[in-house]
Amino acid sequence: MFALARQTALRRAFSSGLGQQHTRHYASSRRLGRTLALVGAGLGFTAFLVEHPTIHADSNLPQKPESRNSSSDSTSLRSLVRAYVVYSMCSFPTLVDAAPKLLKVLMGIPVVRNITETFVRVTFFDQFVGGDTAQGTLPLLSSFRAANKGVLFSYSIEVDENEATSSNTSSKKKAQPVHKRCVDEMIRSIDVAADFEDSIVGQHARSGRRTWVAIKLTALLPDAQSLIALSSHILATRPQHEPSIPFPGCPRPTDLNVLNTTADSKFLSEKDIASLRELYSDLRRISLRAQERGVKLLIDAEYSWYQPAIDAMQLALMREFNKIPSQGDKSGPIVQPLVYGTFQAYLRRTPLHLAQSYRDAQANNYALGVKLVRGAYHPHEVSAHEAARVHGKQDSLSISPDALPPVWSSKNETDSCYNECVKMVVGWVKDDVRSNSASASSSTSKLSVGRWFYRKDDAKSSGLPNIGVLFGSHNGASVKLILSELLGNGLATSLGVENGEGEAVLKLEDEVIERVTLAQLYGMCDELTDYIVRRTSSNAPMVLNGRFSVCRAVPYGSLTETMPYLSRRAIENKSVLGNGHAAEERRRAGREIWAKVFG
């Protein structure tokens, strides 16, 4: 009954005059008024929750870790109602766009400020953020693992120096720049992830380690503009005779040379060079810790204007930290690949970029780490390219020299590109698994023939993977394609039993699980994650619950600081929540609430 009452209350609240009252008081434009009405409804709904303690377990703030959202309670009535409210609000693009301004207005009004904070915590924060601190997420990690799911851990505070030094910021936090706190927090999260894995699989286990850490480079330096400057420098200094690959092209090992010379660059100031050098040294520090502790690192892809710089750093890190140890060398990492780069299928360059990355890894004897996603910034990429074309580069962040935008123009093209990349990477995994078993069964050193390459067997006899892929997607068709490619390539075998939906359960051996992982964002598409768990059988989790910038947490816990980040991320990630994902999630929560009450 509660659920029905709540749904009815929600519907009423959304259509009632509650929001209109807010409109009259605080909004001058009709557009803002409409969005305020929606938030007002949400606040009214929160008030409703507060009046019903049986369904408002989060009211004792700050929360105890045990009370956080977890996979085991993701189907509780409270979580379902929260998901319903959050995804209802995410289904309104106007509301998402207006959220930062709206929050600023609401946070400036005494009393309303407290209600707003409570509302955001019990809704968006709990839905998308795993915890206030790394330690605080441990119960969540345990509950995911119990459900055979790993976690992609991501601690990044948004770098906004203005806010970081505003009067709201405590003096302790002011003592250290935001990006440095972020680096420290990253290292702390590696330790928390490693301690957790050690407690599950053992300190020296080389396989089955399923708490990984994601890093976002723009959060790790004082001004992300320095990355754009480096990208511009890289584009201007790339040899012109190289085969043309659509912007942002492919990285070259010499891309970072400018950081080690005193040569002048018209794009980079001394300050840029200093902070880029420091960024690279911090990335090495993070990677070293990850190497020592056996925690995989995934570097997020961002807007195309940052990518040449991000690609260059990612290439340098992979070449150093993913090096394949020679026989008998015990000094290398215990997990491989250690560093993964992200490949966005919506970029026209991606199939060529991926193929070149693979060739480079083969030629230089390091393991290639691939995170394959569709890409989160499509609308911004299109508008930035259009603005540069119409109004000139000074009015746009785009630095592409190409006539066509860097991203595909239709969803179908992105989907085909994603599929093509899936097939390419699964083929490489097959080659690697075969070649690895061949070298394990042969005691002599000889040349083995892979589909794309020749390599010496002694480099492979470490038994560690030469390729690893994480497929990040909420698209059911993509997930099914990945599973069928694994089956078709002999990387999975059918157990001949059904998963309850008429589909065969697939058995994946350890050597495949060490190379192939699937992931969804935390708080989104639980149904798909559960489907993968039901369709696969393996000794370690095949699927991770990830965190991407939708939920870039402020790890030091202040909700006041979290809110602007959450709202800005919501805008940045409209393409994650778009394409009907938010509406589908809302409908799913609605169905489950209904089933719980009347089922």
Ligand SMILES: Cc1cc2nc3c(=O)[nH]c(=O)nc-3n(C[C@H](O)[C@H](O)[C@H](O)COP(=O)(O)OP(=O)(O)OC[C@H]3O[C@@H](n4cnc5c(N)ncnc54)[C@H](O)[C@@H]3O)c2cc1C
């Ligand atoms: C674990 C994980 C990690 C992630 N990390 C990153 C990251 O580092 N960097 C990043 O950019 N994104 C990242 N994402 C987000 C990802 O790129 C997608 O935005 C998101 O997953 C939605 O795509 P989909 O495959 O899940 O679903 P779908 O709904 O099938 O695809 C939506 C996507 O299709 C593309 N698209 C939509 N409309 C068009 C159009 N008109 N023309 C061309 N293409 C279109 C866009 O890429 C859009 O995001 C991550 C996602 C996950 C699950």
